[in-house]
Amino acid sequence: MNRYFLWMTPILVLSVAWASAAEAPTSPASGRAVPDDMEVQIKGQFKGRFLVKKILAPVTMNLEKLQDFPEDPSQKLLLENLPISHSADFNSRSEVKGHTPFYPWIPEIAEPPFLRMTPPIFPKESLPQAWMFEVLNPQGQTIFRQRGTNALPDELIWEGKDSEKKFAVVDRLYSAQLTLIGRDEQATAIQGDSIVLPAMIYGSDESETIEFSLNRLFLKDRTDISPEGEVMIAKIGERMRERALTRLFVRVASSQPELAVKREAALVGALEKSLLLSPGLIEHDHSDPTLRGEIASFWIKKGSK
Numbered sequence: 001m002n003r004y005f006l007w008m009t010p011i012l013v014l015s016v017a018w019a020s021a022a023e024a025p026t027s028p029a030s031g032r033a034v035p036d037d038m039e040v041q042i043k044g045q046f047k048g049r050f051l052v053k054k055i056l057a058p059v060t061m062n063l064e065k066l067q068d069f070p071e072d073p074s075q076k077l078l079l080e081n082l083p084i085s086h087s088a089d090f091n092s093r094s095e096v097k098g099h100t101p102f103y104p105w106i107p108e109i110a111e112p113p114f115l116r117m118t119p120p121i122f123p124k125e126s127l128p129q130a131w132m133f134e135v136l137n138p139q140g141q142t143i144f145r146q147r148g149t150n151a152l153p154d155e156l157i158w159e160g161k162d163s164e165k166k167f168a169v170v171d172r173l174y175s176a177q178l179t180l181i182g183r184d185e186q187a188t189a190i191q192g193d194s195i196v197l198p199a200m201i202y203g204s205d206e207s208e209t210i211e212f213s214l215n216r217l218f219l220k221d222r223t224d225i226s227p228e229g230e231v232m233i234a235k236i237g238e239r240m241r242e243r244a245l246t247r248l249f250v251r252v253a254s255s256q257p258e259l260a261v262k263r264e265a266a267l268v269g270a271l272e273k274s275l276l277l278s279p280g281l282i283e284h285d286h287s288d289p290t291l292r293g294e295i296a297s298f299w300i301k302k303g304s305k
Contacts, residue, residue, distance in 0.1 A: 109239075112160045113159050114200070115157065115158040119131070128152070130147070131149075131180050132181075133147075134179070135175070136175045137172070137174065156192075167202070170197050171216070173194060175193075175194040205243065206302055209298070210239075213294070213295060214295060217229040223262040224266070248283070248300050250264065253295050255288065264284055
């Protein structure tokens with residue numbers, strides 16, 4: 001760009017000089033052009049800097065895979081691990097929240113209520129005779145039910161109660177459904193949102209339980225923590241600092257005992273690094289999976305004992 005302006009400068013000067021000579025009167029003695037009593041100076045200068053960055057999308061989408069839907073279109077997409085780049089591009093898009101990275105495209109760890117549904121509004125003269133709010137498992141069986149008559153609440157919520165497994169579990173598809181019984185005894189079913197919980201939190205302000213799916217926390221059949229798992233571990237540390245929770249106990253529930261021991265050690269090491277703790281301050285063990293599946297459980301609470 002600088003070369004261009006330097007080359008253009010003499011051209012402009014010559015053009016002005018030629019125009020002045022063409023318009024100026026000539027001297028009869030010498031025949032030379034006599035310029036008017038004026039001086040014209042044209043100077044060109046440019047200083048600039050271009051900065052070009054390569055912009056890449058953090059998530060890519062395969063249209064052929066999206067067309068290959070199973071019976072439930074949402075199930076395949078929700079059950080797959082979240083594709084996350086673990087390169088410098090991933091880190092450069094993070095925003096700073098306090099002193100810890102905040103990744104806007106990674107959802108917060110789910111807390112009750114896990115599902116919400118806003119019912120339709122009816123005029124008083126056409127209120128339904130009865131209504132029923134249900135939460136269904138992947139097989140279409142009802143694991144939670146709430147009934148009522150006449151007026152509907154402003155919002156229907158599911159706090160995680162599960163008649164089949166006592167409480168919601170991670171990596172399982174849950175769907176909401178509202179059934180309305182009209183004055184003519186006709187039933188109308190309205191489908192609500194569906195959700196799969198890769199991780200979730202439940203408990204109280206004094207003591208909380210956080211559960212993660214091992215399939216999302218670690219790479220398949222390995223002890224390496226996945227990119228998604230690293231972000232979630234950072235979120236645990238952030239939550240502990242925000243709520244002043246100081247005690248932490250970790251348990252890995254897996255059907256592969258040898259792998260569970262190694263994953264337990266890797267998980268504790270990552271937490272010590274994230275929380276800036278000395279080795280040995282985090283209690284931990286491993287066990288066989290229960291009704292809650294293959295998970296990593298974190299118990300965090302206040303107090304020193």
